[in-house]
Structures are given as structure tokens and as C-alpha cells.
Amino acid sequence: MDRLHVTYHLNVEPDDAEALARSILLEQTVETPREVAERYPFVRSAMLGERLELAPHADGGTRLRLALPVSTASVDPLQFLNVLFGNVSLHGLATLEDFELPAALAPTFHGPRFGLRGLRDRFERPEGPLTASALKPVGIPLDELERLCRDFAEGGIDLVKDDHYLADHAFCPFDARVRACQAVMDDVAAATGHRTIYAPNLSGTPDQVRRQLDVAQEAGVQAVMVAPMALGLPVLYELTQRGDVPVLAHPSFAGAGRITPLALLGKLFRLFGADAVIFPNYGGRFSYAAETCRALAEQLRAPWPPFRTVLPVPAGGMDVDRAPELVRFFGPDVMLLVGGSLLRAEDDLRDRTAAFVAAAREA
Amino acid sequence: MDRLHVTYHLNVEPDDAEALARSILLEQTVETPREVAERYPFVRSAMLGERLELAPHADGGTRLRLALPVSTASVDPLQFLNVLFGNVSLHGLATLEDFELPAALAPTFHGPRFGLRGLRDRFERPEGPLTASALKPVGIPLDELERLCRDFAEGGIDLVKDDHYLADHAFCPFDARVRACQAVMDDVAAATGHRTIYAPNLSGTPDQVRRQLDVAQEAGVQAVMVAPMALGLPVLYELTQRGDVPVLAHPSFAGAGRITPLALLGKLFRLFGADAVIFPNYGGRFSYAAETCRALAEQLRAPWPPFRTVLPVPAGGMDVDRAPELVRFFGPDVMLLVGGSLLRAEDDLRDRTAAFVAAAREA
Numbered sequence: 019m020d021r022l023h024v025t026y027h028l029n030v031e032p033d034d035a036e037a038l039a040r041s042i043l044l045e046q047t048v049e050t051p052r053e054v055a056e057r058y059p060f061v062r063s064a065m066l067g068e069r070l071e072l073a074p075h076a077d078g079g080t081r082l083r084l085a086l087p088v089s090t091a092s093v094d095p096l097q098f099l100n101v102l103f104g105n106v107s108l109h110g111l112a113t114l115e116d117f118e119l120p121a122a123l124a125p126t127f128h129g130p131r132f133g134l135r136g137l138r139d140r141f142e143r144p145e146g147p148l149t150a151s152a153l154k155p156v157g158i159p160l161d162e163l164e165r166l167c168r169d170f171a172e173g174g175i176d177l178v179k180d181d182h183y184l185a186d187h188a189f190c191p192f193d194a195r196v197r198a199c200q201a202v203m204d205d206v207a208a209a210t211g212h213r214t215i216y217a218p219n220l221s222g223t224p225d226q227v228r229r230q231l232d233v234a235q236e237a238g239v240q241a242v243m244v245a246p247m248a249l250g251l252p253v254l255y256e257l258t259q260r261g262d263v264p265v266l267a268h269p270s271f272a273g274a275g276r277i278t279p280l281a282l283l284g285k286l287f288r289l290f291g292a293d294a295v296i297f298p299n300y301g302g303r304f305s306y307a308a309e310t311c312r313a314l315a316e317q318l319r320a321p322w323p324p325f326r327t328v329l330p331v332p333a334g335g336m337d338v339d340r341a342p343e344l345v346r347f348f349g350p351d352v353m354l355l356v357g358g359s360l361l362r363a364e365d366d367l368r369d370r371t372a373a374f375v376a377a378a379r380e381a
Numbered sequence: 382m383d384r385l386h387v388t389y390h391l392n393v394e395p396d397d398a399e400a401l402a403r404s405i406l407l408e409q410t411v412e413t414p415r416e417v418a419e420r421y422p423f424v425r426s427a428m429l430g431e432r433l434e435l436a437p438h439a440d441g442g443t444r445l446r447l448a449l450p451v452s453t454a455s456v457d458p459l460q461f462l463n464v465l466f467g468n469v470s471l472h473g474l475a476t477l478e479d480f481e482l483p484a485a486l487a488p489t490f491h492g493p494r495f496g497l498r499g500l501r502d503r504f505e506r507p508e509g510p511l512t513a514s515a516l517k518p519v520g521i522p523l524d525e526l527e528r529l530c531r532d533f534a535e536g537g538i539d540l541v542k543d544d545h546y547l548a549d550h551a552f553c554p555f556d557a558r559v560r561a562c563q564a565v566m567d568d569v570a571a572a573t574g575h576r577t578i579y580a581p582n583l584s585g586t587p588d589q590v591r592r593q594l595d596v597a598q599e600a601g602v603q604a605v606m607v608a609p610m611a612l613g614l615p616v617l618y619e620l621t622q623r624g625d626v627p628v629l630a631h632p633s634f635a636g637a638g639r640i641t642p643l644a645l646l647g648k649l650f651r652l653f654g655a656d657a658v659i660f661p662n663y664g665g666r667f668s669y670a671a672e673t674c675r676a677l678a679e680q681l682r683a684p685w686p687p688f689r690t691v692l693p694v695p696a697g698g699m700d701v702d703r704a705p706e707l708v709r710f711f712g713p714d715v716m717l718l719v720g721g722s723l724l725r726a727e728d729d730l731r732d733r734t735a736a737f738v739a740a741a742r743e744a
Contacts (some may be wrong), residue, residue, distance in 0.1 A: 041666055048518035049544060051721045060552070061520035090519055093548045094585035099611040100545055104633035108667045108697075155411035156453055157424035181412060182463055185456045189423070222457035223619040224587040248462040250613010256586040270467035273639035303404055304471045334471075358414045 021085040022123060023070065024102060025116040027278075028080040032073065035080040039072050042112065045105045046086055064089050081115075088122040095255045095290065098126060103277060114277045117285065124324055127255075130293040132264040133326025134319065134351060137293055140215060140240050140264065141176045147345045147378045148353035149174075150331065151360050151371070153199070154181035160190055160198055166367065167199050170360075171206035171214035173371025177353065178203075179243050180219035182268050186226070192218070193233050200237045217241040217266055224253050231261050239263060241293075245270040247282075251290045258291030266331065267292035279310055284317035287328075294329035296355060299344070303335030308347070315348050331355050338374045345381030354378050384448040385486060386433065387465060388479040390641075391443040395436065398443040402435050405475065406447055408468045427452050444478075451485045458618045458653065461489060470639055477640045480648065487687055490618075493656040495627040496689025497682065497714060500656055503578060503603050503627065504539045510708045510741045511716035512537075513694065514723050514734070516562070517544035523553060523561055529730065530562050533723075534569035534577035536734025540716065541566075542606050543582035545631050549589070555581070556596050563600045580604040580629055587616050594624050602626060604656075608633040610645075614653045621654030629694065630655035642673055647680035650691075657692035659718060662707070666698030671710070678711050694718050701737045708744035717741050 026042065028035050047067045048055040055061050064087060071083035091101040103114040119127075130136075138144055151170055153163050170178045178199070186192040196218045207213040218234050220227045220242050227249065234242055241264045246254040248271035258265050267287045277286070279297065287295050295318055298304030300311045315330035332344060333355035341354055356374060363370040389405065391398050410430045411418040418424050427450055434446040454464040466477040482490075493499075501507055514533055516526050533541045541562070549555040562579045570576040581597050583590045583605050590612065597605055604627045609617040611634035621628050630650045640649070642660065650658050658681055661667030663674045678693035695707060696718035704717055719737060726733040 045666065048520070049546065049720070050518045050724055054721060054724045055518045057727075058518070058521050058525070060522070061518050065518060065520040089550070089552075090546045090548070093550050094589060096584045096586075096608070096611050097546065097548045099634050100584075100608065103636075104545065104608070104611065105667075105697075107634055107636040108632055108661050108669075110667075155413045155418045155421070155424050155428060157411070157428040158421050159423070162421070182467065183412065183453050183460065185453070185460045187452070187456050189452075221459045221463075223459075223615045224613075225619060226457060227615075245459070245463065245467070248459050248467065248614070250587075250616050251611070252586045252590075253613050253616060256588060269471055271462050271470055273470040273636065277636070298471050303408065304468075304473075306471075334468075357412070358417060361413055361417045364420075 020088065020120050020122050021067070022088055022091050022101065022120060023118040024084050024086060024114070026082045026106065027075055027113045027115045028082055029111040030080055032080045035072060035082065038109070038111065039069060039082050042082065042106050042109065043067050043069055043084055046084065046101055049105065088120060092123050092126045095126065096252050098123070099251060114281050116281055119289070127289050127325070128259060128291060129288055129325030130291055130328055131258055132293040134329045135326065137264050137329050142213070143176060145350060147350050147381065148176045148329070149375050149378050150177035150179060150353050150355040151175055152179050152181050152355065152357040153184060154357060154361065156181055156183035157189070160195060163195060164198055164202050167202040167216065168206060169367035170371050171203055171212070172210065173368045174212055174375040175214055175371050177215050177217060177241070179217040179266065182219050182243070182245055182270050184219050185221040186230070192230055196234050196239060197237045200239050204238065215240040217243045219243045227253065227257065228260070231257060235261065235263060241266060243268055246287055246290060246292065247272040251286065254290045254292065264293035265291060266294040266296060268296050269298065279306065279314055280317055284314050288318065288322070288325060292328065294331050294353065296331040296333050298334040299332035299336055301340070312347065315352065319351055329353055338370065338377065341374055341377040342381035345378055383451065383483050383485050384430070385451055385454050385464065385483060386481040387447050387449060387477070389445045389469065390438055390476045390478045391445055392474040393443055395443045398435060398445065401472070401474065402432060402445050405445065405469050405472065406430050406432055409447065409449055409464055412468065451483060455486050455489045458489065459615050461486070462614060466640060477644050479644055482652070490652050490688070491622060491654060492651055492688030493654055493691055494621055495656040497692045498689065500627050500692050505576070506539060508713060510713050510744065511539045511692070512738050512741050513540035513542060513716050513718040514538055515542050515544050515718065515720040516547060517720060517724065519544055519546035520552070523558060526558060527561055527565050530565040530579065531569060532730035533734050534566055534575065535573065536731045537575055537738040538577055538734050540578050540580060540604070542580040542629065545582055545606070545608055545633050547582050548584040549593070555593055559597050559602060560600045563602050567601065578603040580606045582606045590616065590620065591623070594620060598624065598626060604629060606631055609650055609653060609655065610635040614649065617653045617655065627656035628654060629657040629659060631659050632661065642669060642677055643680055647677050651681065651685070651688060655691065657694050657716065659694040659696050661697040662695035662699055664703070675710065678715065682714055692716055701733065701740065704737055704740040705744035708741055
């Protein structure tokens with residue numbers, strides 16, 4: 019396969035899909051009438067795609083599979099998005115469902131630099147489920163953030179990430195926060211031997227995010243978090259080439275309606291370099307079905323040479339008590355991210371964290 | 382109003398919307414249980430939002446209006462997106478419909494640097510409809526692109542933009558293309574007195590796009606194009622602060638399902654700095670309704686102090702013959718962007734362009 023195979027779900031019956039399928043094929047390749055494209059020998063031979071399938075979809079509507087040329091999709095990561103789901107995203111009836119990357123496109127992407135295994139190395143935890151929580155709510159003072167870090171770390175958790183609303187606020191500046199939180203982790207590691215990784219949230223324009231990455235790396239931070247759809251997938255791409263720390267992808271602004279979670283969180287985030295992908299878990303605050311979550315976790319961990327496998331991070335309103343159930347559901351190659359259910363604790367956060375960690379490990 | 386007012390459409394009946402509305406309010410502010418947030422005086426006073434309305438929506442479902450604090454939304458442009466439609470975008474039932482920017486948030490955004498008036502100044506066309514076309518299909522050789530530029534310019538068109546698939550291809554490198562196309566425009570301007578503006582497509586990672594912007598400005602280019610949703614809205618924001626040329630926003634990868642066109646193309650693109658916004662016109666290749674297109678154009682041109690007004694650019698499979706109809710429909714503050722219908726011409730592109738220009742101006 020030397021072309022990009024893309025699957026769209028069209029919300030029309032197959033009998034009515036013929037004209038739409040024809041127009042999408044042109045839209046995603048030459049974006050001109052076919053007669054104009056065919057005037058030019060190079061365009062005719064290298065730029066036109068092909069329809070592979072137009073058939074009833076198992077879930078209703080129509081399944082359209084196209085083979086698209088790589089000449090444009092390979093030229094830069096943004097062009098890949100244009101070819102994959104650029105103009106077709108404006109067709110109200112089309113959803114991007116899946117894609118298969120041909121060998122010719124692999125050199126365009128580096129994918130995760132650390133991935134699941136690299137993260138496990140950093141956590142010094144070669145197997146078993148991993149545990150995580152978040153610093154929140156935004157607005158609490160720095161000494162309270164330090165207190166949370168200490169309790170989480172002494173409780174034995176693997177990762178503490180910033181809430182995605184934590185940014186370079188005047189009442190809690192990025193540089194001071196990152197240095198202080200990392201210092202707590204260093205302290206606890208020296209005292210107990212257990213190192214919790216602190217992942218600050220990088221937020222702002224590309225310049226701001228780049229500066230924050232430098233500050234974080236200088237502070238000894240072992241991972242960072244970004245929201246690729248809010249920041250821009252090409253920024254994730256560049257950041258994961260520039261930095262030397264694993265990157266967690268947060269799903270903020272990712273929507274769910276027009277790119278399926280499997281295609282967006284399961285594939286695009288990985289392709290652009292995320293080492294761990296946070297997604298809304300079933301039975302929490304969001305509406306993802308259990309089967310969607312399981313398929314997403316499996317997709318992130320499935321081999322996709324040459325890209326590293328990715329750490330799935332279910333999150334979003336999970337109760338601590340569900341840890342054993344979730345480890346059984348997802349398997350041990352998972353990081354459970356629990357926020358509010360831990361933070362409900364007041365003076366017993368450390369003990370509650372330790373109970374969460376134990377519940378996850380003993381599942 | 383010192384808070385950000387946001388309107389969501391919830392795809393549930395009002396009787397069932399109460400719990401969802403409560404959860405969205407927390408999601409878009411503190412992302413913790415309310416009891417945790419209320420422990421902290423500063424969080425309680427500065428970080429919690431308020432529900433303004435939960436009522437039947439005119440189009441069915443439920444209308445939810447929230448007043449959200451600006452403390453986080455103002456800290457950087459990405460945080461604005463997080464607060465506006467970050468996690469809530471993952472709720473399958475919620476669509477962002479509109480927002481109103483309070484004065485407290487205006488300093489976060491510069492909006493368009495040139496806008497509709499600045500573009501008219503560059504075109505030296507203080508009134509009347511503007512005309513545009515595109516260089517395509519991707520894959521045609523440079524001398525053919527130069528031929529197209531010359532015919533378009535001699536035909537009297539105002540703008541020629543790159544197809545969004547034109548990038549830094551080996552068979553058509555960015556630097557050579559931009560210099561050659563701009564040179565044609567300079568030539569025609571010297572010979573005829575009519576200057577057509579050439580807008581190259583910037584594509585790639587932020588570093589690549591930044592370099593391309595520099596190359597384009599050095600070549601004397603008078604406008605550029607980017608696809609903000611593929612590139613990342615924060616990159617648009619930074620680019621429009623860095624550069625000194627008007628920026629056209631292309632809707633590629635913008636989807637249409639979960640943020641309404643009015644909120645996304647009509648407001649967010651403007652807020653982040655686009656001077657002209659390309660959108661899929663009614664009756665063309667896409668599925669936008671005529672009323673959506675009219676409302677979008679009106680919104681882009683409506684006063685929204687302190688941000689400049691924006692040039693609406695309907696596009697996407699319009700026939701040249703529709704120029705008079707479209708000018709009557711949108712009014713004269715519009716740029717008609719016609720590609721395929723002009724490019725169907727072979728040896729008579731210049732005449733066809735001239736006829737298009739005349740039809741638009743005489744409407």
C-alpha cells in the first residue's frame with residue numbers, strides 16, 4: 019500500500035451516496051473539476067485518488083473508503099490533516115472514522131518519543147497499572163499545591179499533573195509553580211525512595227509553550243501535558259521533536275462529533291507524538307461508551323510500526339473505588355487518573371492516595 | 382458584564398438537562414466537585430461561574446447560558462479555548478453556539494490587524510465587491526502557476542491565493558513559487574497599473590510557517606493564508622502578531638458538527654486575528670444553508686469593538702455565473718472566491734476572469 023487509505027462514515031443511504039462520494043474524492047485530492055486535473059500529466063498520474071469501497075455501513079448510513087495519494091499528505095504534518103479530513107470536515111454528513119498509514123508516510127511522522135515503555139522506565143515501574151491525579155482546582159495558592167503534591171507523592175502515586183486550567187496565572191505563575199512542585203517531588207524521592215513524576219500543563223501560544231517547556235526541563239520535570247486540539251496538532255508535532263520529556267495529551271477542545279475518538283485520540287494524537295493520551299472514561303462525567311474506551315486503549319497499545327505504543331490514561335470523574343474494576347477492564351498497561359474523588363479528602367489525602375494506589379495494584 | 386457569557390445547545394429536553402447543566406458549569410470552571418472548590422475562599426469568589434439560563438431551545442433541545450469567570454480565560458489564548466469549549470466539547474450532547482466577550486477579555490486578544498478596511502486599502506478598492514481565485518490543482522508545474530497568475534491578474538482579479546494543498550513540495554518548493562508568483566503580480570502591476578494580491582498558503586509546523594511568512598514578506602507578498610484549525614488557533618494568534626501582512630483563514634479541518642459555523646468561523650477566527658475568513662458558500666460543494674452563510678457574513682462585518690471588521694469570503698464550488706446573485710445576497714463588502722469554474726477555461730482564462738470581475742462589479 020503506497021497510498022493513504024481513509025474511511026469515512028457518510029450519514030446518507032448508499033443509494034444517495036454516489037455523488038457525495040465522487041465529490042469527496044476530488045475534494046481530498048485536487049479540489050478542482052476532474053476535467054481540469056486531467057489536463058496535466060503529473061496531476062493525472064500522481065495526484066488523483068481512487069475509491070476503494072462505497073457500501074452500507076454496519077451502523078447505518080454508508081461507508082466510504084478512499085485511497086489517497088501521499089504526494090501532498092507527506093509534505094508536512096498539516097498537509098496530512100488537509101488530505102485526511104480538511105475540506106471534507108465541512109460536509110455535514112461525513113465523519114472521519116479511520117485511516118491506515120502507508121510506509122510512504124511513516125517518515126513524515128516520528129510519533130511518540132517515549133511512549134508506553136519509555137514512560138514505564140521513567141516511573142521505574144516495568145509492569146502493573148499506573149496511578150495519577152491532578153492539581154486542582156485552579157485558584158488555590160502555591161503552598162496548597164505543594165501540600166497536595168506532598169500528600170500524593172507520599173501516598174505513592176506515580177504521576178501528578180496540573181489541571182488543564184493551570185497556566186501562567188498572576189496568582190500562580192508557571193515558573194514558580196513548576197519549580198516548587200518539582201522540588202516537592204525531589205524531596206519526597208530523597209526521603210522515601212519513591213519518585214512521583216510531576217507533569218505541568220503547557221499553555222498559550224507556541225512561543226509561550228516553548229518557553230514553558232524549557233523552564234520545566236530546567237527544573238528537572240520528567241513529563242509535560244498539552245491539549246493538542248486547542249494548541250494545534252502541528253504544535254504537538256514540533257514540541258515532541260524539540261523537547262526531551264514525555265508528553266501527555268489532554269482531550270480538551272477535541273470535540274467528539276466529527277472525528278471518531280478512535281481516529282482522533284487513538285491515532286492522530288499518537289502520530290503527532292503524544293506518549294500518553296488522556297481520554298474520558300466510561301461511567302464518569304462524559305458520554306463515551308465502555309466499548310469505545312476499551313477499543314481506544316487497545317488501539318493506543320497495539321503495534322503500529324514504526325511508532326511506539328502509547329500509555330492509555332482513562333480519566334474524567336472516576337471514583338477511587340472503581341480502580342480494581344478499571345484495571346480488570348483495561349488490563350495492567352494503563353494509568354488511572356483520578357482527581358476529584360481523591361481531592362474530596364481533606365486531611366487524609368495521603369492515606370486516600372495510598373489506598374487508591376493499593377487498590378489499583380492489587381486488582 | 383465582567384464574565385464570559387457562553388451559550389451551548391444541549392441535545393436533551395429541558396426536563397432532563399438539569400444534571401448536565403450543573404456538570405457543565407463545574408467542568409468549565411473548576412473541574413472538581415463543588416465541595417472541593419468551595420473550601421478555598423479565592424476559588425469560591427473568583428473561579429466559580431453561574432447559570433444564566435436553562436430553557437427550551439427554539440430549534441429543539443435545550444439552551445444553556447453560563448456566565449464564566451475571566452480569571453482563567455484571560456491568561457492566554459489557549460486557556461480561553463479551554464474555558465469556552467474545552468472539556469465540554471467531549472460531551473456528545475453539547476454544541477457551542479455563541480459567546481459574548483466581556484471588556485475584561487478584550488486585552489487578551491488583538492483580533493485582525495488589518496481587517497476588512499485594511500484589506501480594501503491594500504486592494505486599493507474602497508468599495509464594491511472583491512474578486513478572488515485560487516492556484517490549483519496541486520501538482521501543476523511552476524510555469525503553469527505563473528501562467529495562471531498572469532491571466533488572473535490581467536483579467537483584473539483582486540486576489541489569487543494558493544490552493545490549501547500547495548505547500549513546500551519538492552516538485553513546487555515554497556520559496557521559488559512565492560517569488561515567481563509575486564514577480565508576475567509585480568510585472569502586471571507595472572504594465573497595467575492593476576495590482577493583484579497573491580496570497581501564498583503557509584503550511585507545516587509553527588517553525589516552518591514562521592519561516593514561510595518571512596520568505597513571503599521578503600518577496601513583497603501582500604497577504605497570506607493559513608488553516609487555523611489544522612494549524613492550531615494559538616498559532617494563528619501568534620502569527621498575526623508577528624507578521625505584517627493580512628491573514629486569510631481557510632476552514633480546512635474545522636468540521637462543522639460541534640461548534641456552530643457562527644461561533645467558530647464567525648467569532649473565533651476573528652478573535653484570533655484573521656483579516657478575511659473563507660467559508661463554504663451555499664449552493665456549492667458544501668452543505669451550509671443560505672441563511673447560515675448570510676448570518677456568517679453579517680457577523681464578520683458587524684461591529685465588535687475593539688476588533689476590526691472582517692472580510693467575508695464565500696467559496697467552494699461557486700459558478701462564475703452566480704457572481705451577481707451572490708453580490709446581491711451578501712452585499713458589496715464581500716470577496717467572491719471562484720476556483721474551478723474559472724479554471725475550467727483553457728486558453729481563455731484571462732477573458733473568463735475579466736468577465737467574472739465585471740459581473741461581480743456590475744451586480
